[in-house]
Amino acid sequence: xxxxxxxxxxxxxxxxxxxxxxxxxxxxxxxxxxxxxxxxxxxxxxxxxxxxxxxxxxxxxxxxxxxxxxxxxxxxxxxxxxxxxxxxxxxxxxxxxxxxxxxxxxxxxxxxxxxxxxxxxxxxxxxxxxxxxxxxxxxxxxxxxxxxxxxxxxxxxxxxxxxxxxxxxxxxxxxxxxxxxxxxxxxxxxxxxxxxxxxxxxxxxxxxxxxxxxxxxxxxxxxxxxxxxxxxxxxxxxxxxxxxxxxxxxxxxxxxxxxxxxxxxxxxxxxxxxxxxxxxxxxxxxxxxxxxxxxxxxxxxxxxxxxxxxxxxxxxxxxxxxxxxxxxxxxxxxxxxxxxxxxxxxxxxxxxxxxxxxxxxxxxxxxxxxxxxxxxxxxxxxxxxxxxxxxxxxxxxxxxxxxxxxxxxxxxxxxxxxxxxxxxxxxxxxxxxxxxxxxxxxxxxxxx
Numbered sequence: 001x002x003x004x005x006x007x008x009x010x011x012x013x014x015x016x017x018x019x020x021x022x023x024x025x026x027x028x029x030x031x032x033x034x035x036x037x038x039x040x041x042x043x044x045x046x047x048x049x050x051x052x053x054x055x056x057x058x059x060x061x062x063x064x065x066x067x068x069x070x071x072x073x074x075x076x077x078x079x080x081x082x083x084x085x086x087x088x089x090x091x092x093x094x095x096x097x098x099x100x101x102x103x104x105x106x107x108x109x110x111x112x113x114x115x116x117x118x119x120x121x122x123x124x125x126x127x128x129x130x131x132x133x134x135x136x137x138x139x140x141x142x143x144x145x146x147x148x149x150x151x152x153x154x155x156x157x158x159x160x161x162x163x164x165x166x167x168x169x170x171x172x173x174x175x176x177x178x179x180x181x182x183x184x185x186x187x188x189x190x191x192x193x194x195x196x197x198x199x200x201x202x203x204x205x206x207x208x209x210x211x212x213x214x215x216x217x218x219x220x221x222x223x224x225x226x227x228x229x230x231x232x233x234x235x236x237x238x239x240x241x242x243x244x245x246x247x248x249x250x251x252x253x254x255x256x257x258x259x260x261x262x263x264x265x266x267x268x269x270x271x272x273x274x275x276x277x278x279x280x281x282x283x284x285x286x287x288x289x290x291x292x293x294x295x296x297x298x299x300x301x302x303x304x305x306x307x308x309x310x311x312x313x314x315x316x317x318x319x320x321x322x323x324x325x326x327x328x329x330x331x332x333x334x335x336x337x338x339x340x341x342x343x344x345x346x347x348x349x350x351x352x353x354x355x356x357x358x359x360x361x362x363x364x365x366x367x368x369x370x371x372x373x374x375x376x377x378x379x380x381x382x383x384x385x386x387x388x389x390x391x392x393x394x395x396x397x398x399x400x401x402x403x404x405x406x407x408x409x410x411x412x413x414x415x416x417x418x419x420x421x422x423x424x425x426x427x428x429x430x431x432x433x434x435x436x437x438x439x440x441x442x443x444x445x446x447x448x
Contacts, residue, residue, distance in 0.1 A: 303327025367427025
């Protein structure tokens, strides 16, 4: 009998040095792509150095598909995948404790989660044939056949509700909720889970949501590891085998786009806190937008580069208005928000807002300097290897390509595309996407 625990530990120890030395070469490995007979689409990078495989299966079943009044349904559905599986034939039912023990015995791991756009199922396993087959079959049960224990959902819902109640006492939560509602309007991206929406979610609702969204024909499967295409096809077939077969994969209902802001909006919310929380922003752009790399580099200079960004220089270094200030784009399938954020003393909030707005408006109008652009390129290109220095990180990049329908050579061309950008490119991209005169500003903190 194979001792899977010893096999896993030994492999990890033996592979640690190989992982360190071979990571930078992974960007050059080709991404294979095909569609399975089930309709599942697969992206594979064969990385044979370490006898492990990482798999991510994504479905269009994120919170943007939560029904009205039931925010949190997608996340609740994903969480129940680890709470137990049904028994079938000779396979006994497993509760959450038995599942945990089964994965420990295999030396493998399985996770399920949901974000705004997608529901994710992730498997990590050694590629020993016996081990991988057992891991894939167990993962397949969790993907397709959760047992939906009502008592466990009642317990977890109470914990989740208590966590929300506690979080709502923090100024950061108030700021985020207010900002999201103002930027996204009625779009699902702006809806947050509350105690009330959780109370409306039943086991039957989760079962219905799972049945309507999780199907093999809708799966996008990303694989990185020591498996061939033939082995990957067997793995995918096993992972999706328990999902209902569909004669035709009917498209899911379309989700509307986010409306652009037509006027500036300011919300000043009194809150008894030592720091005022400030958020400034607007809807940004979908992740697949062709301006993405120009905006990534531009935002690195503006506020995404930590202590070397322009916002940090003007807000923190020159004026001491905040310890940290940042900006970022959160593009998804829809136009995720562009956000500038900081914390400051309540009596300095107005000045911090003015300085941040001025820096943003000037950057959009003029773009970066040549020196700023060169420094950003050097930093981003120099750090590129760190984005792909493990199977798991590389998997994240492959899954990004899969989910957003990016070119298969996206990683191979990434550094060249960054290096080719000009000041004019950055300025034009920022001007196409940002309207500093029509942004939402939220300040939470200070007295009425």
